[in-house]
Amino acid sequence: MADLSSQGIGRSVANAAAHAVQGVKGALGVGMTAKRQQLNEIAVQDNANTTLTTSSGVPITTVDDSLKAGERGPTLIEDFQFRDRMAHFDRERIPERVVHARGSAAHGYFQVYESLSDLTRAAPFQDPSKKTPVFVRLSTVQGSKGSADTVRDVRGFATKFYTDEGNWDLVGNNIPVFFIQDAVKFPDLVHALKPEPHNEIPQGQTAHDNFWDFVSLLPESTHMLMWIMSDRTIPRSFRMINGFGVHTFRLVNANGVSRFVKFHWRPVLGVHSFIWDEALKTAGRDPDYLRRDLWMSIEMGDFPEWELGIQVIEESEADKLPFDILDATKYIPEEIVPIRYIGKMTLNRNPDEFFPETEQAVFHPGHLIPGIDVSEDPLLQGRLFSYTDTAFHRVGTNFNELPINRPVCPVHNHQRGGFMRHTIVKGQANYHPNSLGGGCPALASASNGYVHYPAPVSGRKTSNRPGSFSDHFSQARMFYNSMTETEKGHILGAFSFELSKVSTIGIRQRMVDVLNKVDHDLAVKLADNLGVKAPETSEVESSTKVLGVAQSPALSIIKSNKYDTIRGRMVGIYIMPGYDSTVSELMGALTAAGAVPLTLSAKGGPVPDASGSSTTTPSFTFSASSSTQFDALFIPGGRKSVDALLENVPALVQIAEGFKHLKAIAAVNEGVEVVQRLNLMVKTAEDNSVTVDYGVITAKGVGTGMNGKLGKAAGMAAGAVSGATSKASIQPGGNAGGTSEWITKFIETIAKHKVWDREELASKIVI
Ligand code: HEM
Known part of the structure; x- marks a missing residue:
């Protein structure tokens, strides 16, 4: 790996993996959904045969000098090529989203486990063999487009299903309740949580007077406050967050029977978070952390997955709940209504270009399809207005025609004109009814088209809030x-x-x-x-x-959490010249279990091992990396390597910091001395046994041909833990099956993500 900066390494790891994956994609047509085909039709790929042109297609001979009257000057206004470039550039930005401005997205598909036709006629839920294309945007709420990823904030989880009956957007968050009960309060909420208006401070956080002034006066926000002050708002990865529809929606079947429903996304990798100090430091060291993590995992073929769950409540039962089902500050506990997991979503392709896809994507909770309807939740009702309204402003009248937003099913209607209209409709009649156009397009029948659920409505007009919303x-x-x-x-x-x-x-x-x-x-x-x-x-x-x-x-x-996988976890391995064979043994095991081993050293060049027969080019240098990039740390043995490490303060600080951030740490052979040198106050291995204390795994006499005992040949370990996503494979088992005991214990500890019982001890370590 040539690129050694902490920013660049992500790119180089991702690029290497990407090339491999792309070959496979091309060959197998992986991800070739209806949406992919549609996007491919408008995609442009430059190659050796393409010529640079103006936007009106005129070939350009130079982009280095504008047309001037004489070599020294002045530039002539008749230089239409200059004006074409500059005028377009001047308009390259569109307004950022008024909330959720910072986000990343990916393409994928959703597949239902079994037909739900008894509950809904919604297209994605009918046929288990059908893959419905999706585009998912994951975001923060408060910060602007360039803000840091790991700030404490709610994460948006917006999914666009491109179904055969139109687009359905499930526009949710990673928290199942909301701050307010009625949409009319939303502008106040957002004013209060955004940077303060007089000085535009602070960015990407709610730790300021305005926010707490507002919420402390608004008791209905209290439940949400408990959630946002929990670890949910500092997720380790977008791949490790829940998604919730928040509001009550309706599922409507072909017979017109409606039931209330709540939607839940559950990440296959489990829900995991940062330690607060880790999130803060990552915001400074790598503000793109979550964005890169999502991008890289997809490029490497480790596709993020979520299961979709539903809580279904008969309308007649809803009144028996001890709170109002229309109140978005309430959550239906699983103990009252269990969640049924009905299908899985896989994100398997990164956008080709950020702006036309991610930035121009428009999500809207009112993008509904037959079989899904809204409830009367007053927060949802207000959202139904807000999202199209903001889309007209942010993206433009014809946002639905943009490739990323365009449905994969046919669109026929009498809408015409507006900024940036793309579609050319042939014929004279742009109204209904018409005879000049043969009455076309025809209206759908009730069984084909969208029919609003005829929910009964009663009462007088009022701005009062119902008493059933009063418990906060x-x-x-x-x-x-x-x-x-x-x-x-x-x-x-x-x-x-x-x-x-x-x-x-x-x-x-x-x-x-x-x-x-x-x-x-x-x-x-x-x-x-x-x-x-x-x-x-x-x-x-x-x-x-x-x-x-x-x-x-x-x-x-x-x-x-299930704690049954280490897929996607990054493990930092600290090597200096003379490191021992435990490095290759561990790397084999981690790779087989789906984790990503990454080596670090003092310098960027190849680092020889103890035998002198092989070298490793480190992924990072100590100075251009940080422990916050990794989920777990490993210090191998090798006398020379460890002696050098013991002198290397940046490396030692990283390891101590990893300890404070409750990460699994393994140190073997002479590497155990590094743990001792740091005074981490944990027990370490003294003889040839494996010691585990506060999530620090130490072992001596391991590895091939090092200070003693056997160890395992590199490749064997890989086979032993392959498929470590299943529970059995991460259970301890000594050397059974070929995996060294210290590796099994290390993998088990990584799967737990954090060593919570170390927290008090770690707070005493000074670095
Ligand atoms: C009355 C309450 C709300 C209003 C008026 C509102 C309004 C908005 C607006 C104007 C945007 C920017 C859209 C754009 O420019 O494309 C937005 C984005 C978003 N909102 Fe809301 N919101 C509300 C509540 C919620 C709730 C309760 C949720 C979660 C269930 C939510 C989830 C999102 C998400 C995920 C996005 C980002 C969509 C994307 O990735 O493009 N919002 N919201």
């Missing part, structure tokens, strides 16, 4: 009570961080008093951290009740 604290408490002590600690830490950035003491106090209605202990500890008055008595009892269940383990990331 019970589910906030349920959420908090469902957390592990570790997660509760993180929520307290997040509130403390954010509110300590609020300079108005009254706002801090008000927020503490609000939280006293959720959990007294939380409010008291937060008050202490913020230097405001702690509430004397709890207000929980008078503010909350149990709405169905007191706790829902599914809400806790730690309790609900």
